[in-house]
Amino acid sequence: MTEPIIRFEKVVKRFGDVTVLDGLDFTVAPGEKVTIIGPSGSGKSTILRILMTLEDISDGVVWVGDEPLWHEKAADGTLKPASEAHLHRMRTRLGMVFQSFNLFPHMTVLRNITEAPVHVLKVGKAEARERAMGLLDMVGLTEHADKFPYQLSGGQQQRVAIARALAMRPDILLFDEPTSALDPELVGEVQEVIRKLAEEHDLTMLLVTHEMRFAREISDRVCFIDAGAIREEGAPEELFTAPTEERTQDFLRAVLDDG
Amino acid sequence: MLFGIEWDATNSWTLAVSIFPILLHGLWVTLQATVLGFFIAVVLGLVLAVLKAAPTRLVSWPTRLISEFLRDTPLLIQLFFLYYVLPEFGIVLPAFLTGAIALGVQYSAYLSEVYRAGIEAVPIGQHEAARALNFAPTRTFTHIILPQAIPRIVPAMGNYLVSISKDVPVLSVVTVLELLNVATIIGDRTFNYLVPLSMVGGLYLIMTLLAAQGVKRLDMALPKTGIPLK
Amino acid sequence: MNEMTWTDYLPVLWEGAWVTIQLTFWSTIFGALLSFAAGLGKLSSNRALRWLSVAYIEVFRGTSLLVQLFWLYFALPLVGEAIGVNLRLPPVVAGILALSLNIGAYGAEVVRGAVQAVARSQYEAAKALNCTRRQTLFRIALPQAIPEMMPPFDNLAIQNLKDTALVSLISLADLAMRAEQLRNYTQDSPTIYTLVILMYFGMALVLTALMRLLARGVGRWRPAGR
Numbered sequence: 001m002t003e004p005i006i007r008f009e010k011v012v013k014r015f016g017d018v019t020v021l022d023g024l025d026f027t028v029a030p031g032e033k034v035t036i037i038g039p040s041g042s043g044k045s046t047i048l049r050i051l052m053t054l055e056d057i058s059d060g061v062v063w064v065g066d067e068p069l070w071h072e073k074a075a076d077g078t079l080k081p082a083s084e085a086h087l088h089r090m091r092t093r094l095g096m097v098f099q100s101f102n103l104f105p106h107m108t109v110l111r112n113i114t115e116a117p118v119h120v121l122k123v124g125k126a127e128a129r130e131r132a133m134g135l136l137d138m139v140g141l142t143e144h145a146d147k148f149p150y151q152l153s154g155g156q157q158q159r160v161a162i163a164r165a166l167a168m169r170p171d172i173l174l175f176d177e178p179t180s181a182l183d184p185e186l187v188g189e190v191q192e193v194i195r196k197l198a199e200e201h202d203l204t205m206l207l208v209t210h211e212m213r214f215a216r217e218i219s220d221r222v223c224f225i226d227a228g229a230i231r232e233e234g235a236p237e238e239l240f241t242a243p244t245e246e247r248t249q250d251f252l253r254a255v256l257d258d259g
Numbered sequence: 260m261l262f263g264i265e266w267d268a269t270n271s272w273t274l275a276v277s278i279f280p281i282l283l284h285g286l287w288v289t290l291q292a293t294v295l296g297f298f299i300a301v302v303l304g305l306v307l308a309v310l311k312a313a314p315t316r317l318v319s320w321p322t323r324l325i326s327e328f329l330r331d332t333p334l335l336i337q338l339f340f341l342y343y344v345l346p347e348f349g350i351v352l353p354a355f356l357t358g359a360i361a362l363g364v365q366y367s368a369y370l371s372e373v374y375r376a377g378i379e380a381v382p383i384g385q386h387e388a389a390r391a392l393n394f395a396p397t398r399t400f401t402h403i404i405l406p407q408a409i410p411r412i413v414p415a416m417g418n419y420l421v422s423i424s425k426d427v428p429v430l431s432v433v434t435v436l437e438l439l440n441v442a443t444i445i446g447d448r449t450f451n452y453l454v455p456l457s458m459v460g461g462l463y464l465i466m467t468l469l470a471a472q473g474v475k476r477l478d479m480a481l482p483k484t485g486i487p488l489k
Numbered sequence: 490m491n492e493m494t495w496t497d498y499l500p501v502l503w504e505g506a507w508v509t510i511q512l513t514f515w516s517t518i519f520g521a522l523l524s525f526a527a528g529l530g531k532l533s534s535n536r537a538l539r540w541l542s543v544a545y546i547e548v549f550r551g552t553s554l555l556v557q558l559f560w561l562y563f564a565l566p567l568v569g570e571a572i573g574v575n576l577r578l579p580p581v582v583a584g585i586l587a588l589s590l591n592i593g594a595y596g597a598e599v600v601r602g603a604v605q606a607v608a609r610s611q612y613e614a615a616k617a618l619n620c621t622r623r624q625t626l627f628r629i630a631l632p633q634a635i636p637e638m639m640p641p642f643d644n645l646a647i648q649n650l651k652d653t654a655l656v657s658l659i660s661l662a663d664l665a666m667r668a669e670q671l672r673n674y675t676q677d678s679p680t681i682y683t684l685v686i687l688m689y690f691g692m693a694l695v696l697t698a699l700m701r702l703l704a705r706g707v708g709r710w711r712p713a714g715r
Contacts, residue, residue: 052613098610331689332693339669428555429655431555439559446563453568467550
C-alpha cells in the first residue's frame with residue numbers, strides 16, 4: 001500500500017468542555033475519494049476544518065504527506081507547534097469548498113478565481129486568467145466570468161467556488177457539505193461538477209455530505225463517524241448495503257427514510 | 260484664590276495638590292450641567308421623535324428639518340445665539356441655565372434619532388402579530404414595541420450622557436465655571452497651564468471610563484428579550 | 490457707527506467661512522488617515538502597535554475636545570520648555586492637530602468595527618486560498634468594510650465641521666470668530682447669529698452631499714446582493 005496522504009493520529013479536538021474529536025485515527029490514500037457521513041455534531045466538518053487549518057487541534061498529530069500539519073519537526077526530531085510560515089506552506093497542498101460558498105462579494109467571478117493565484121502563488125495575470133477561463137469552462141460558467149456573485153444562483157456560486165479552489169492546484173480538495181445550502185433543484189448541477197472531478201482527476205477528495213446516494217456514487221470509501229471517532233468504514237456498497245455496526249444501521253435507516 | 264481656596268504655586272506638585280479641591284468644585288458644576296442638559300434632551304428629544312412620526316407631513320417634515328438643523332450646526336453658535344439673542348427679546352436667563360438649555364437642545368436632536376432607531380429596530384413581524392391578535396395601536400406600542408425597544412435605546416442614551424459631559428467645557432465661553440474654565444483661570448493666574456489642564460484631562464478620562472463601564476453593565480443587565488411595562 | 494446692514498456682514502463672514510472650510514478639509518483628511526492607522530493598529534497582531542492604538546483612542550475619545558485643544562495650545566509649550574524643545578504651536582497648527590486627533594480616535598472605532606463586521610466565513614475563505622494576513626486585510630476585508638464605514642464617516646465629518654467653531658477660542662479667525670468680532674462691533678446679534686448659523690447649516694449640507702458622492706464612489710465595491 002502507498003503512503004497515506006492524510007493521516008490523523010489520535011487527534012483530539014475540544015471546544016471548551018465539549019470533546020468533538022476523541023482520539024481520531026483516520027487515513028486517506030493519494031487520489032482516494034473519501035466521504036465522511038454521520039449525525040450532526042459528530043465532528044465531520046471539524047475534520048475538514050482542521051485540515052484546512054481553520055481549527056487547531058487539542059492533541060495528537062495530523063500528517064499531510066510526510067509532514068505534520070499542526071507541528072514542525074524540531075532539530076532533535078521532536079514535534080513543536082507549527083509556525084504561521086509552516087501553516088502557510090502546508091496550505092498550498094489543500095483547497096476547500098464551503099457550505100455557504102464564501103465567494104468574495106466585491107469581486108467579479110473571474111477576479112474571485114484569479115485573485116489568489118496572482119497574489120498568493122504569484123502567477124502572471126494573463127496566465128491566471130487563461131487558467132480561470134479554462135476552469136470556468138469546466139464548471140460551465142464561462143459566460144458569467146464578469147458577473148458578481150450576487151448575480152448568480154446558489155448552484156452557480158458553488159461551481160465558481162469549486163473553480164476558485166482548483167485554481168490553487170491543490171493535491172487535496174475538501175468539500176464541506178457543498179450542496180446543503182442549495183435549493184433542491186440546484187443540487188444536481190453542483191454534484192455533476194464534483195462527480196466529473198472525481199472521475200477525471202487524481203485529486204485526493206474528502207467530502208462531508210448528507211446526500212447518501214451521491215456519496216455512494218463518487219466515493220472509493222465511506223467513513224461513518226459518531227461521537228468523535230470513526231465507527232465503521234468501507235467501500236460504499238458494503239457500508240450502505242450491509243453495515244455491521246448498530247449505530248451505522250440506525251443512522252442509515254434514519255437518513256434514508258428521510259430522503 | 261478660587262471658590263475661597265488658595266493654591267500653593269511653589270512647584271508643580273504643591274500646585275497639583277492645592278488646586279485639586281478647586282477642580283472638584285468645577286467638576287461638580289460640570290456634572291450638574293451634564294445632568295440638566297441630558298434631562299432637557301431626553302424630554303425635548305421625545306417631543307421631536309413623536310412629532311417626526313406625526314401622521315401629517317405638515318408636522319413631520321418641518322420637525323425633521325429642525326432636527327437636522329440642530330444636529331448640523333455647532334453647539335458654540337447655538338449657545339451664543341441663546342445667550343446674546345434671547346435677551347434682545349427680553350428673555351434673560353442665568354449663564355448656567357442658558358448653557359444647559361443649549362446642550363439639551365443640541366442633544367435632543369440626537370436622542371430623537373435614538374428613540375426612532377430603537378423603535379424601528381423591532382421586527383415588522385411583531386407589529387403584524389399584534390395586529391393579528393387585534394391589539395389596539397396604543398397597546399401594541401406600550402406593551403409590544405416599546406418593551407423591545409428599550410434595551411436598544413437605554414445604552415445609546417447612556418453614551419450620549421457621556422458625550423454631553425465632554426461638551427460642557429464649551430459653556431466656559433459664557434462664563435460658566437465648569438471644570439475646564441476653572442483650570443484655565445488657574446493657568447492664567449499661575450502661568451502654569453500644564454498642571455491644571457493635564458489634571459482636567461485625567462479627571463475626564465477617569466469619569467468617561469467609569470461611565471463607559473456603567474453603560475456596558477447596564478447594556479448587559481437589560482434583558483435582550485425586552486422589558487415588559489406594568 | 491451702526492450703519493452696517495446684513496449685506497455688509499457677508500464679506501467678513503465669508504472670510505471666516507473660508508477658514509472654517511479649510512480647517513474642516515485638512516482635519517478631515519488627517520483624521521481619516523489617523524482613523525485607519527489606529528483602527529487597523531488596534532487589530533494588529535503586534536502587541537506594541539495594538540497598545541499604542543488603544544491608548545490613543547481611549548485618551549482622545551475619553552476627554553473633551555476643548556480640553557485637548559487647550560492642552561495642545563497652552564500646556565504643550567510648557568512641556569517643551571521642560572525638555573528644552575520649542576513646542577509653541579501656531580493656532581492653526583494646534584487647531585488642525587486637535588481636531589484631527591479627536592476625530593481620528595472616533596473614526597478608528599468605525600474602521601475597527603467595520604473590519605471586524607466582515608463575515609468570518611470571508612476570512613476562512615481567504616485562509617483556504619492561503620492569503621497572508623496582509624493580503625486578506627487589503628484585498629478581502631477592507632474593500633468590503635470601507636462602504637460600511639461611509640455613513641458613520643459622514644456623521645464624523647459633520648461633527649468635525651461643527652467642532653471647528655471651537656478653534657475660535659484659541660484666536661483663529663474662523664466663522665465663529667468673525668461673528669464674535671462683528672457682534673462686538675455692531676451689537677446686532679440676532680442678524681449676525683442667524684446668518685452664521687445658516688452658513689454653518691449650508692456648509693453641513695454641502696459636506697453631506699460630498700460625502701454621499703464619495704460613498705457612491707466606494708459603493709461600487711459593495712455588492713448589491715448582501
